[in-house]
Amino acid sequence: MSTNRRGFLKGLAGAGAGAAATGMAGCAPDISPAPFVNAEKDASRRVVLTVSRYPDLSRPGGAITLRVQGEQQVLVAHPQGTQYVVLTSLCTHSGCPLGFEKNEAICPCHLSRFALDGTVTHPPARQPLRQFSSSFDSESGELTIDFGAGEEGFPSVVDGKIFFPFAQFPDLQTPGGKVEGTPGGYGTAIFVFSLEDGTYAAVDSICTHQQCPVQFRETEDDLFCFCHNSRFTKTGEVREGPALVTGDLKKFSVTSDTTGVTVAIV
Ligand code: FES
Numbered sequence: 001m002s003t004n005r006r007g008f009l010k011g012l013a014g015a016g017a018g019a020a021a022t023g024m025a026g027c028a029p030d031i032s033p034a035p036f037v038n039a040e041k042d043a044s045r046r047v048v049l050t051v052s053r054y055p056d057l058s059r060p061g062g063a064i065t066l067r068v069q070g071e072q073q074v075l076v077a078h079p080q081g082t083q084y085v086v087l088t089s090l091c092t093h094s095g096c097p098l099g100f101e102k103n104e105a106i107c108p109c110h111l112s113r114f115a116l117d118g119t120v121t122h123p124p125a126r127q128p129l130r131q132f133s134s135s136f137d138s139e140s141g142e143l144t145i146d147f148g149a150g151e152e153g154f155p156s157v158v159d160g161k162i163f164f165p166f167a168q169f170p171d172l173q174t175p176g177g178k179v180e181g182t183p184g185g186y187g188t189a190i191f192v193f194s195l196e197d198g199t200y201a202a203v204d205s206i207c208t209h210q211q212c213p214v215q216f217r218e219t220e221d222d223l224f225c226f227c228h229n230s231r232f233t234k235t236g237e238v239r240e241g242p243a244l245v246t247g248d249l250k251k252f253s254v255t256s257d258t259t260g261v262t263v264a265i266v
Pocket residue numbers: 023091092093094095096107108109110111112123124125
């Protein structure tokens with residue numbers, strides 16, 4: 001079911017509401033978050049939308065905010081023709097839900113703008129939005145969004161584990177090295193760190209406060225959530241910010257041998 005733009009406040013519940021409410025004092029009057037739509041996923045973590053059922057999405061230039069239980073909330077936009085893009089729907093500046101206008105995702109709170117590939121085109125946001133895998137079948141009019149899809153060239157989950165061969169990921173042989181990416185079959189970015197003491201750590205990239213993605217900061221050697229400034233160690237422990245209430249990043253167990261590093265994703 002779709003909620004209209006007057007449903008903004010209602011729609012914010014559970015979707016970065018704290019940040020959005022804070023930012024609303026600076027809201028631009030003519031930009032609103034894309035209307036909210038709830039949908040179900042299948043066992044493969046795919047969502048299939050019959051686009052014609054959603055007038056806000058079927059018109060070129062339209063967009064909806066899609067909520068699927070257990071997945072990141074996403075902005076589904078229809079720039080033109082049969083082109084559709086799916087991006088994280090929360091602004092990377094302070095977590096406000098995004099609107100869509102003139103082929104850009106726009107934040108109503110402080111007017112950050114993002115291109116169709118998620119890159120920042122206007123500050124104050126500095127971090128890009130994540131793009132999700134999707135495909136449109138023009139015969140059936142169905143848009144399929146794959147929440148479990150991974151990044152090209154990044155290892156996938158096999159039997160609940162991800163293997164990073166040193167031959168392909170030499171940074172993991174150096175203390176202080178790291179790899180970052182989205183494994184197929186998991187669908188969310190993870191970090192794997194080679195720690196200074198010779199051990200390894202692997203953590204999920206989703207902040208436990210309001211589900212913004214955390215970023216690695218070289219200068220601070222930590223993981224930082226730019227939405228509301230929560231800070232985590234490379235082993236996932238929360239150190240500062242509102243995530244002190246919600247807890248550490250999700251941690252994965254890691255083993256290694258002479259050939260590479262294995263992360264258990266279950
Ligand atoms: S929350 Fe500040 S620009 Fe989006």
